[in-house]
Amino acid sequence: MRLKTLLMAGAALTLVAPAAMAERGADGQLNIIYWQAPSTMNPFLSGGTKEVEASSMVIEPLARFSDTGEIVPILAESIPTTDNGGVSADLRTITWKLKPGLLWSDGTPVTAADGVFTYEYCTHPEGGCAQSSYFEGIASMEAVDDLTLKITFTEPKPFPYTALVGSESPIIQKSQFENCIGARAPECTEQNFNPIGTGPFRVTEFRANDVISLEANPNYRDPAKPAFASVLFKGGGDAESAARSVLQTGEFDYAWNLQISPEVLTEMEAAGRGKVVVAFATSVERIHVNFTNPDPALGPDERSVWKEDGSNAHPILSDIRVRKALSMAIDPVILTEIGYGPTGRPTCNVLPGPEIYASTANDACLVQDIEGAKALLDEAGWIDSDGDGVREKDGKELSLLYQTSTNAVRQQFQSLIKQWWGEIGVETELRNISASVFFGGDPASPDTFQKFYADVEMYTNNFSGVDPEAYMANWICNKAPRPSTQWQGENITRWCNPEYDALAAEFSKTAGLEARADIAKRMNDMLMQDYAMIPLVHRGGTSAHANTLAGVKINDWDSELWNIADWHRVK
Amino acid sequence: MFRYAMRRLLVSIPTLLAISFIIFALLDLAPSDPTANLPLTIPPEVREKIRASLGMNEPFIIRYLLWLQQFLVNEPLNMIEQWTGWTIGDSENRLRVISWATRSPVVDLIVERMPQTLWVVGMSYVVAVLIAVPIGVISAYRQYSWFDQIGTFVSMLGFSIPTFFTGLLFIVIFSVWLGWLPSIYDTTLVVDSWDSFMAQVRQMIMPTMVLALANASQISRFMRASMLDNLNQDYVRTARAKGMKERTVVLLHVLRNSLIPVVTVIALGVPTIFGGAIITEQIFRVNGIGALLIVGIESADIPLVQTLTFIFAILIVLFNLIADLLYGILDPRIRYD
Numbered sequence: 001m002r003l004k005t006l007l008m009a010g011a012a013l014t015l016v017a018p019a020a021m022a023e024r025g026a027d028g029q030l031n032i033i034y035w036q037a038p039s040t041m042n043p044f045l046s047g048g049t050k051e052v053e054a055s056s057m058v059i060e061p062l063a064r065f066s067d068t069g070e071i072v073p074i075l076a077e078s079i080p081t082t083d084n085g086g087v088s089a090d091l092r093t094i095t096w097k098l099k100p101g102l103l104w105s106d107g108t109p110v111t112a113a114d115g116v117f118t119y120e121y122c123t124h125p126e127g128g129c130a131q132s133s134y135f136e137g138i139a140s141m142e143a144v145d146d147l148t149l150k151i152t153f154t155e156p157k158p159f160p161y162t163a164l165v166g167s168e169s170p171i172i173q174k175s176q177f178e179n180c181i182g183a184r185a186p187e188c189t190e191q192n193f194n195p196i197g198t199g200p201f202r203v204t205e206f207r208a209n210d211v212i213s214l215e216a217n218p219n220y221r222d223p224a225k226p227a228f229a230s231v232l233f234k235g236g237g238d239a240e241s242a243a244r245s246v247l248q249t250g251e252f253d254y255a256w257n258l259q260i261s262p263e264v265l266t267e268m269e270a271a272g273r274g275k276v277v278v279a280f281a282t283s284v285e286r287i288h289v290n291f292t293n294p295d296p297a298l299g300p301d302e303r304s305v306w307k308e309d310g311s312n313a314h315p316i317l318s319d320i321r322v323r324k325a326l327s328m329a330i331d332p333v334i335l336t337e338i339g340y341g342p343t344g345r346p347t348c349n350v351l352p353g354p355e356i357y358a359s360t361a362n363d364a365c366l367v368q369d370i371e372g373a374k375a376l377l378d379e380a381g382w383i384d385s386d387g388d389g390v391r392e393k394d395g396k397e398l399s400l401l402y403q404t405s406t407n408a409v410r411q412q413f414q415s416l417i418k419q420w421w422g423e424i425g426v427e428t429e430l431r432n433i434s435a436s437v438f439f440g441g442d443p444a445s446p447d448t449f450q451k452f453y454a455d456v457e458m459y460t461n462n463f464s465g466v467d468p469e470a471y472m473a474n475w476i477c478n479k480a481p482r483p484s485t486q487w488q489g490e491n492i493t494r495w496c497n498p499e500y501d502a503l504a505a506e507f508s509k510t511a512g513l514e515a516r517a518d519i520a521k522r523m524n525d526m527l528m529q530d531y532a533m534i535p536l537v538h539r540g541g542t543s544a545h546a547n548t549l550a551g552v553k554i555n556d557w558d559s560e561l562w563n564i565a566d567w568h569r570v571k
Numbered sequence: 572m573f574r575y576a577m578r579r580l581l582v583s584i585p586t587l588l589a590i591s592f593i594i595f596a597l598l599d600l601a602p603s604d605p606t607a608n609l610p611l612t613i614p615p616e617v618r619e620k621i622r623a624s625l626g627m628n629e630p631f632i633i634r635y636l637l638w639l640q641q642f643l644v645n646e647p648l649n650m651i652e653q654w655t656g657w658t659i660g661d662s663e664n665r666l667r668v669i670s671w672a673t674r675s676p677v678v679d680l681i682v683e684r685m686p687q688t689l690w691v692v693g694m695s696y697v698v699a700v701l702i703a704v705p706i707g708v709i710s711a712y713r714q715y716s717w718f719d720q721i722g723t724f725v726s727m728l729g730f731s732i733p734t735f736f737t738g739l740l741f742i743v744i745f746s747v748w749l750g751w752l753p754s755i756y757d758t759t760l761v762v763d764s765w766d767s768f769m770a771q772v773r774q775m776i777m778p779t780m781v782l783a784l785a786n787a788s789q790i791s792r793f794m795r796a797s798m799l800d801n802l803n804q805d806y807v808r809t810a811r812a813k814g815m816k817e818r819t820v821v822l823l824h825v826l827r828n829s830l831i832p833v834v835t836v837i838a839l840g841v842p843t844i845f846g847g848a849i850i851t852e853q854i855f856r857v858n859g860i861g862a863l864l865i866v867g868i869e870s871a872d873i874p875l876v877q878t879l880t881f882i883f884a885i886l887i888v889l890f891n892l893i894a895d896l897l898y899g900i901l902d903p904r905i906r907y908d
Contacts, residue, residue: 037866046672047609047621099842126626133614185626186674193675208673209866210858211758232759236866237856241742241754249746249754259607304696323749439611440604447602453897488615 010183025216025229025305025551026179027569030549032561033252035242037209037235042192043168044122045185052167053256054212054233056559059104060114062096063161065557067279069354069466071161073170075099075110075198079161082511091156091511096164098147103219104173105202108311111141115164117174128180133470134162134169142554156513166465167559173197183429200226200565205331210235220565227551227568233480241266244542253546256560261408262341265542274547278343278540281556282353282471283462285344286411287534288324289317291494292480294401294453304452306480306494316398317455321380326456328376336537338416339409347538351524354466354557356513359521362528373424391425393561399427400455402495405435410458415537443487450481452492460539466557469507469516472523474534475500495532515538572906578895583888586888590884595635595877595904603871605671625671636766641668642878646678672872680863681879685845687758688852688859692844695779699786706787706793711802712821722791729788734781738854742779752777778855782848786840793836797829831901838894842886 006224036284039048062076071079076096081085087094102110119141122129139152141163149458151163164171173196180188193206198221201214202397214234216226234252242255247268248439256274269276292312294304305312316322325339332346346363351357382391391398402418404410411432418428431454435448438459446453474490477498481489507519526534541556551567554560605625606618625635645665652659667676667866706726720886746754753774760769802825810820837844849861856862860879899905 039670039866039870040674042674045674047606047613047617049610125620126624128621130609130613130617130621132617132620132688140694185622186669189673189679205759207683207758207858208670208675209863210684213759232757234755234757234856236858236862237755237853241854241856244742244747245755249750249755251755403647436604436869437602440602440607442604443604461611464610488619490614 030228030231030250032233032254033242034235034256035237037207041191041195053559055168056561057201060199060200061170062164067553067555069557093152094149094160096149105194105477106196111146112149114174115149115171116143120169124182127185131168190275225565245271253549255544258542262522272561274544274569276544277554278542279554279556280540283460283539284535285460285537287456287458288493290455305482321376325373327370327531327534328373329424332536343540343542344537347535349524351537352538356540357520359524361525390427401429402456403454404433404458405438406432450487473504476504493532579892591881593607594880605871618765627782635812668874670875672873677875677878684792684860684863691778691857692848695782698783707791710795711798726788726791729784735850738781758858778851793833801829803827835894843891847884869891
């Protein structure tokens with residue numbers, strides 16, 4: 001009798017099997033490798049990309065940015081706009097509606113109070129929240145009812161999708177983190193490692209700086225998802241072996257951030273086990289031109305210090321003709337091919353995306369023009385009179401110090417550019433500094449990128465999310481790093497133009513996508529046409545996935561794992 | 572002997588305190604910033620707040636004394652509580668050494684990683700000793716024979732080729748070409764059946780062998796040299812003259828005497844087992860102590876690096892003492908009192 005029942009059940013299961021394809025957990029285990037291992041699952045306490053991405057499988061925001069850079073609702077029912085009344089006409093409030101019936105992975109309902117709590121958690125002065133800039137300019141946040149969250153801004157906010165939007169500011173559960181606010185935040189190891197979330201997976205075991213085991217969240221809002229029953233998220237090692245484990249040995253299904261030599265990557269891909277995917281957002285490798293005098297003979301209050309009256313201008317680079325000549329001598333197409341291959345595109349803009357913000361006015365920079373550059377330097381009065389191959393003017397040699405962080409691709413770029421500049425009679429001294437010092441921001445160190453004790457320096461910067469307002473405001477005059485600001489500030493070039501400052505002010509008051517795009521483009525063009533920076537490569541996020549893994553839509557605007565609920569196995 | 576051991580232990584206390592201060596000062600003076608690895612999109616004001624919340628703005632001496640108290644008083648108390656289940660004093664609010672990157676207690680991280688390091692690195696050491704001693708003995712006994720030549724050649728290779736090269740070579744051969752062994756160590760594997768045991772063995776083979784090769788070449792050279800020293804001694808001739816079997820002469824008389832310096836070398840190498848194999852662990856992604864140290868250094872996690880290096884210092888001081896004591900036990904001619 002029992003055997004019969006079993007057989008019947010077995011037969012029934014085989015019949016159902018085809019339909020089971022769309023069932024939660026039907027596809028077994030997903031193996032992900034990040035060569036930098038997450039140290040916590042709480043993105044508010046870390047701020048690193050690896051932690052943000054790992055936690056995006058578990059905790060979710062109200063809305064995210066899709067692979068095309070569009071904003072899509074996640075926990076919210078829809079995106080509030082001025083048209084649907086979600087954003088008030090004076091641009092001072094935004095009202096989010098949560099999807100009804102949402103549950104945390106522990107089975108309790110998600111309410112607007114959780115959102116308010118997240119705001120309080122991250123803005124607590126003693127918490128050291130790494131994402132607090134997402135909550136800037138908020139006067140108050142209140143839960144109107146269980147499903148309605150109202151945010152009031154201190155002044156009109158044309159782009160209000162910052163707080164609780166995107167993988168960097170997800171909603172955490174109030175009842176779990178209630179006792180972890182402020183100075184107590186770091187003590188809550190259990191909570192920080194195992195946050196209760198609404199995402200497709202929940203943590204079963206977290207080993208800091210090593211491996212995370214996750215399983216499908218039984219209370220996930222879509223009963224058919226995720227397709228994988230469990231996720232093994234391994235961290236650590238280096239990018240090359242991570243790529244190998246997906247593309248050559250097939251031990252893993254997905255590898256993140258494969259910044260390795262393009263030839264090596266193509267060779268690995270040829271093994272036929274998986275493929276490399278690239279997504280472009282806003283990362284641009286660029287050369288910053290120093291507009292202030294970095295002469296080592298100057299004292300600490302003068303060297304590379306911006307003065308309001310413009311008295312401390314760079315002796316060589318304050319002439320636009322020199323800057324333009326330096327830019328003309330560079331071939332961004334060759335640089336991209338050598339350093340990045342398919343994972344980069346040559347660019348002439350510091351604001352390369354989203355699409356509507358990308359200017360086409362500066363594309364001439366893609367063509368190298370050595371002769372034109374020489375003519376321009378002649379015109380500027382820089383002549384090689386003593387025949388040593390280096391131009392002079394008023395007894396001063398045209399010699400520049402070019403610094404960047406230590407990184408194989410960057411050093412390759414440095415030597416190519418040094419060669420090109422040599423061709424037009426510019427002598428270049430190269431210098432590279434350990435990344436942890438260069439980007440370290442220690443005001444006591446002379447080697448940080450903020451101090452800029454060099455004539456030109458190269459690195460990559462970008463902005464998160466899709467709105468460039470804060471990013472474009474980086475180049476207003478008073479954001480120049482200087483002793484009075486403890487060398488903090490984003491205007492690294494120390495470029496200053498009152499017209500630009502006025503545009504930045506206008507940008508912060510303008511609503512409507514098209515009007516904003518227009519201003520952003522104008523600001524980008526001003527910077528580019530004054531050669532305040534020399535953009536080189538628009539860098540993409542590069543990852544690889546196994547051929548058996550489907551549904552991956554690589555995304556550089558948000559977490560790469562943003563749609564992991566849709567990932568599935570193809571047989 | 573006991574008095575000597577006690578005296579040495581007491582002397583090591585100021586030594587360790589001085590070491591801890593030097594490590595702390597070195598790490599503090601070195602340019603490092605725990606927020607340096609964060610994306611540039613995080614503004615400087617926020618970075619400053621993060622640094623403040625980590626307690627970085629306190630004066631040097633206060634941070635040092637605080638760490639000392641946390642490490643020497645609070646952590647041992649906490650450990651005793653965990654083992655015994657007692658509650659000693661105000662254990663709720665007792666500050667532990669907290670890692671900056673993970674915001675979790677450093678000692679917990681170390682405890683979590685110790686088993687992997689002990690298994691892989693410890694096993695490699697055992698394998699190395701098991702290989703090295705016989706090789707050393709035979710090489711010395713049959714000096715300049717083909718076995719000795721090959722042994723010398725292999726140990727020179729093992730000695731001079733760095734583990735990051737042999738590691739990658741093994742991965743390319745056994746994982747990429749042949750596909751026999753996994754290139755990445757699965758630390759979540761639970762051994763509860765024959766299959767999972769075999770999986771564990773397979774993933775341990777490569778890292779263990781890479782390290783064993785390096786260690787074995789060192790130990791086998793010591794073993795060979797020490798055997799050679801003894802083989803020409805008078806007592807060996809006497810033993811042979813008394814008509815003892817060659818086997819007894821070599822294995823009982825010569826080997827025993829030759830092992831004395833080798834045992835010391837082995838004992839002095841034990842702290843490196845706990846220290847983990849930094850490079851090998853990184854290559855095979857074994858989540859051991861060495862890998863933890865690298866992550867700590869990369870993310871400027873000063874409390875973690877400080878605690879780990881100090882633990883290494885303790886182990887080195889301790890095993891130096893043990894090696895000295897072993898010497899006294901093995902060699903009756905040496906007396907400390």
